[in-house]
Amino acid sequence: MISCLIVDDEQGALDILTTFIHKTPFLSLSGTTTNPIEAISLVQNQQIDLIFLDIHMPQLSGIDFMRLLGGKSKVILTTAYSEFAVEGFELEALDYLLKPIAFERFLKAAQKALNAFVEPSAKWQLPEKEDDYIFVKTENKGKMSKVNFDEIVYVEGMKNYISIFTADDRIVTLLNIKDLEDKLPAKQFMRVHKSYIVSLNKIRALDGNQILLKDMKAYVPLGETYRNAFFAALQEKIMGGGKK
Numbered sequence: 001m002i003s004c005l006i007v008d009d010e011q012g013a014l015d016i017l018t019t020f021i022h023k024t025p026f027l028s029l030s031g032t033t034t035n036p037i038e039a040i041s042l043v044q045n046q047q048i049d050l051i052f053l054d055i056h057m058p059q060l061s062g063i064d065f066m067r068l069l070g071g072k073s074k075v076i077l078t079t080a081y082s083e084f085a086v087e088g089f090e091l092e093a094l095d096y097l098l099k100p101i102a103f104e105r106f107l108k109a110a111q112k113a114l115n116a117f118v119e120p121s122a123k124w125q126l127p128e129k130e131d132d133y134i135f136v137k138t139e140n141k142g143k144m145s146k147v148n149f150d151e152i153v154y155v156e157g158m159k160n161y162i163s164i165f166t167a168d169d170r171i172v173t174l175l176n177i178k179d180l181e182d183k184l185p186a187k188q189f190m191r192v193h194k195s196y197i198v199s200l201n202k203i204r205a206l207d208g209n210q211i212l213l214k215d216m217k218a219y220v221p222l223g224e225t226y227r228n229a230f231f232a233a234l235q236e237k238i239m240g241g242g243k244k
Contacts, residue, residue, distance in 0.1 A: 036065050192230055
């Protein structure tokens with residue numbers, strides 16, 4: 001785990017970065033402060049690996065803070081003022097995050113920090129296997145069901161909930177279809193209609209605008225909006241042609 005400190009004079013920025021750190025498995029939050037003077041004391045008295053540091057602060061600028069830090073901790077700069085980036089990199093900042101910070105951009109910076117703390121010879125040992133399941137809350141209060149991705153045949157989105165269909169089960173959960181789409185592996189699943197996602201591995205046949213699926217009597221409609229992307233994804237698998 002990489003121990004982190006957030007130094008920013010805006011409480012809103014502290015809250016956002018705190019949330020992002022809690023979402024990142026290899027980061028651990030050791031503290032937050034709006035006072036850079038207090039931050040120096042925190043760094044001196046405990047092990048801080050990484051500091052998310054605002055550049056523009058009234059008591060002490062982030063650049064001056066880095067000079068006082070003397071390389072004791074790694075730094076990722078955060079600011080709304082891009083003109084300070086060059087000076088920060090001259091002081092060997094790992095990265096530069098421009099406010100407002102998106103979580104995707106934050107993760108890229110966090111990955112740079114992870115690479116900086118992992119020995120080159122050990123990097124190959126980092127797990128690369130993607131998650132192959134999720135847990136979803138069901139209709140029954142307090143119950144959660146484990147859903148293995150390789151068991152999903154298709155997903156149907158309704159107004160306020162979605163149904164996840166496997167070969168022998170239907171799991172209903174209060175979830176947005178877009179949120180689930182973002183969680184599913186893109187190589188394995190595809191949105192084929194505004195209300196449907198299918199597992200490409202479970203497709204049995206195509207009949208016009210109908211997708212027939214393994215172990216299912218029902219079919220899934222192929223929406224016109226998604227048709228071109230769907231056939232582009234299947235292009236390498238399509239062979240042969242009818243007689244003229």
